[in-house]
Amino acid sequence: MPNKTPIKPSVLSEEIIADTAIFRIQSQKLKFSNGVERTYERLVPKGNHAGAVMIVAVNDQNQVMLIREYSAGTESYELSLPKGLVEHGETIFDAANRELKEEIGYGAENIEFLTEMTVSPGYMSYRLQVVVATGLYPERLEGDEPEPIEVVPTDFDLAIEYANGNEITEARAVAALYMTRELKLSREDSSDSGLF
Amino acid sequence: MPNKTPIKPSVLSEEIIADTAIFRIQSQKLKFSNGVERTYERLVPKGNHAGAVMIVAVNDQNQVMLIREYSAGTESYELSLPKGLVEHGETIFDAANRELKEEIGYGAENIEFLTEMTVSPGYMSYRLQVVVATGLYPERLEGDEPEPIEVVPTDFDLAIEYANGNEITEARAVAALYMTRELKLSREDSSDSGLF
Structure with a gap:
């Protein structure tokens, strides 16, 4: 560096x-x-939240929980990762678990910090926290989506192919999937007792 | 998919x-x-440009040309990849070559399309083209930066470490570096006669 x-x-x-x-x-x-x-x-920032969190949620079958929903910016349905704002009083882990329950209908027993990203540092103060969630169990909270979000459980290797192709275009989701793969590979190499 | x-x-x-x-x-x-x-x-869009391009420029020593400049959004100096707006009448390749000359003082003999990314599809219509540039040769064009940009030629593997750590935080640069590595690896596997 x-x-x-x-x-x-x-x-x-x-x-x-x-x-x-x-x-x-x-x-x-x-x-x-x-x-x-x-x-x-x-x-x-508008001050009505305490940041944002994106979640790489991996189930026991080594599938990552992708979602597809309408993106008003690009006027298209986009395949990406769950994310949302952190409310005042919540930790990023609280917020990640709530967003998972709202967006994919699962909670997570384990949530681990992965990284902090910027999205457009030249023009936005915004910073995003990224976490990896495992130990998923069914639990749904009511969200505020205008229509149901499509949940697309996807084999992890295939999700990496989507990230490397044009099926997933959102840069932070692409980056989060690659970084999760690095973490998984390093854990496999070292027999680390982490989440994977 | x-x-x-x-x-x-x-x-x-x-x-x-x-x-x-x-x-x-x-x-x-x-x-x-x-x-x-x-x-x-x-x-x-404001309509005063024809999109944007980010450049993964790799020199003959397998170093990627990182830059460090002030980011007004995050109020910090950020290590990232060169990028800029595509002007009307330019192709993305013209724009990439111009931006390289302005930001790092090199032109490129070969520029190859890598991917298109979105940055915040829920809130921005913005789409970014990403290219890989090789065959670098010294040539400088005057840019409009308020202070000189620091150019940081970095061994490709180390740049991936930066992307995987917190030395590079900008999601689209992280994603572009990982995707370029995938391209390099696929070329090495297949003895493809591409840029690497």
Whole structure:
């Protein structure tokens, strides 16, 4: 890992320039350490949640629980991983378990932190926590989806093929599946007593 | 791949509710096939570009050209892959080559399509093209960065370690590095006469 620590720009001013039900846009004027000034726009949190979590849930048959639901952004049905917002007072593990119950109808006995990702660091402050869930058991909570989510249990190796093809397009789901495979392989190599 | 084709919701109405220098937010009222109506907000294109491209550039020493630059969204310096907007009249390959010259000071003799990704399909229409570039040669074009971008040529295997750790957090860069490794491995297995 490169060790050089760059000097961060200083914030000259910042202002909320749009604020809708979902999005809050901030304009931020920066001065870089070389004296150059620039104004950026970025999406900042609305404050009504405590982050977000994505879940790689693997059942006892080594299937990963993919979901397919309508994505309003791309106007298409997308195959991806369950995810949702962390509510105030919840841990990411609480939130992951609740989202699983709402989105796929299962709870998880074991939930393990995998990684933290950014989605578009140039334009969004957003950071996503990713967890791996195992020990699944049937339990459903009512979600707020407009139509039932299609749950697609998929052999783990096939899910990796989907991630490597164009069946799964969402970058963070692709990345999460590959990283889970690395974790599984390292556990198999070391006979680690982890979740897999 | 699941074959069932869901019935897309119909658009009852849509309206631009915010429009800044960078972001355009649309409110869209949908009616799902089960009759449920919902209003979504989503980021839609400003129309001043023809998409975006991310580049996995690998030099003759099997190093991938990582860059580190300031990310205004997360307010941090992030290690990631070069990327940029495709200008009107450019192919994604033209844009990739231009961005490489601007961001890392190299052109590429060979640029190959890798995949198309979405970043946040629930909330953004945005789709990103990812390419692999090889046959690098020194050539610099002036970019519009506020300060010089740090170029970090990194052994490919180490870059995968960064992707699997927390040194690279941007999901699409993590996904692109893993997918490039899959491509490299498949080429090695098959003695394919591709770029690697």
